[in-house]
Amino acid sequence: MIVSRLTVLAGAAAILVACTAEGPRGADAVPVAFDGAYASGAARIAHGARLSDVLGCTSCHGVGLTGGNYADDPDGELIFASNLTRSIEGWSDGEVEALLRTGVHPRRDQLYYMPSKSLQRLSAADMGALIAYLRALEPTGRDWPAPREGAGMQALVRMGVLDTSRGAVEAYRLNPAPGMGEELALGRYVASVTCAECHGPDLRGQSPGAPGFQHMDAYSAEELSRLLEDGVTRGGDAHGMMALVARREMSALTDDERAAVVAYVRALAAAE
Ligand code: HEC
Ligand code: HEC
Missing domain, CATH: 1.10.760 (Cytochrome Bc1 Complex; Chain D, domain 2)
Structure with a gap:
């Protein structure tokens, strides 16, 4: 199993119980990708x-x-x-x-x-x-x-345990993750295709239980980076969905991608 x-x-x-891509950067630029x-x-x-x-x-x-x-x-x-x-x-x-x-x-x-x-x-x-x-x-x-x-x-x-795969496609298309400028385009892209699955189309949080990135200002860059590498929160916990996702999925990000997504999350948190 x-x-x-x-x-x-x-x-x-x-x-x-009851709860329930970024396009080309410029005309000639190569589209953002992993x-x-x-x-x-x-x-x-x-x-x-x-x-x-x-x-x-x-x-x-x-x-x-x-x-x-x-x-x-x-x-x-x-x-x-x-x-x-x-x-x-x-x-x-x-x-x-x-x-x-x-x-x-x-x-x-x-x-x-x-x-x-x-x-x-x-x-x-x-x-x-x-x-x-x-x-x-x-x-x-x-x-x-x-x-x-x-x-x-x-x-x-x-x-809300299962959903139809096509169900939320339109809502995600209409609510992209906020653009934060050219410098943060890679971080935005990585967050848009990975974190957004659970943290919501525009990363403002989604049930059940995935918090909005605008509330993550308490996290330092080092703490976020550690969370994504081995699933340990700033509170020292290493269980729950985020721990699983970090160990199985986010640990496969390159250092460059991890740094980019961390910078993007911190920019979103600082913007609120
Ligand atoms: C959150 C869990 C989840 C993730 C993540 C996921 N899948 Fe799936 N996928 C499923 C489930 C469950 C099914 C079967 C759904 C059904 O039968 O209706 C499925 C079905 C499929 C199918 C249809 C196969 C068939 O024979 O009908 C393909 C293709 C597929 N997934 C590819 C992928 C690829 C590629 C990825 C990564 C980019 C991926 N999946 C990520 C859960 C997931
Ligand atoms: C498969 C779903 C999923 C994905 C993908 C995901 N998260 Fe999470 N995340 C959650 C859930 C659910 C929580 C709430 C706490 C928990 O259950 O672990 C959470 C909690 C968090 C927290 C707060 C941890 C705490 O409790 O202090 C941060 C920060 C975070 N996620 C960042 C990210 C980032 C950044 C990404 C993408 C690189 C991401 N998450 C991808 C589901 C996910």
Whole structure:
């Protein structure tokens, strides 16, 4: 079983119950992207592999991206994380990209829990490297059943534990993370495609429990950097969603990307 971000979220939802890309910099400039996005050959595939950690693909689909049971409920089996080493065989790159950016599945009506809302902000170069990496994976493991539609699924969607992948795409498109100038463009980009998944489209916070970046003025650059590297908060805690995300995802940021996102978060906090 994959100890999932869903498991953590389901816990939070049970407690809360009812709670529930940056474009070209200038006319000729290269669009903002993660470090290494413009590599070619094997280095481009390696960049896609790193992105699969940074963007949480491995966090939800498992380290080998072979997917599996996604809930802490062995009898429920309402939803599985797909086996990405097998599932996109026969799909065009355009179909994979459309699924990632719009949450629309090319072969069935509904798709749940894919964070297309923030993935739509991925630069073209990063998207290309990610798909190239998926294509390079050796097909292995088994296919998993499609989600079991019905009352159980609807209840999870109502509680905000699961969402339809296309649900928040429009809201995220309409509410970009604030621009803070050229210097902070990389930090804004990294935050837009990673942190925004949980901290809200414009990083002003989102339930369940992810605080707005405008309230993070208590964090020094060193404290933020440590949080992103190993999940330890300034209070010394290392548990909860942020610890999981830091260890599995944000620890794969380059030093440069981490410094950029820290500078951007601090600028947002200082602007309020
Ligand atoms: C928050 C958890 C989560 C994250 C992060 C995530 N996925 Fe998914 N993904 C899922 C789940 C769950 C499904 C199955 C949804 C369904 O069956 O409706 C899925 C389905 C898919 C599918 C459809 C496969 C098929 O056979 O139908 C693709 C492709 C996919 N994910 C790619 C990715 C990639 C690439 C990334 C990283 C950029 C990623 N996912 C990140 C949870 C996640
Ligand atoms: C998968 C969801 C998710 C992602 C992605 C995520 N966070 Fe969080 N973050 C949370 C949640 C939920 C909390 C509330 C505390 C907790 O549960 O850990 C939180 C708390 C925080 C805190 C406050 C920690 C404290 O309690 O003192 C900071 C700072 C923070 N996040 C920064 C970031 C930054 C910067 C990024 C992107 C680089 C990011 N987060 C990405 C979910 C996420």
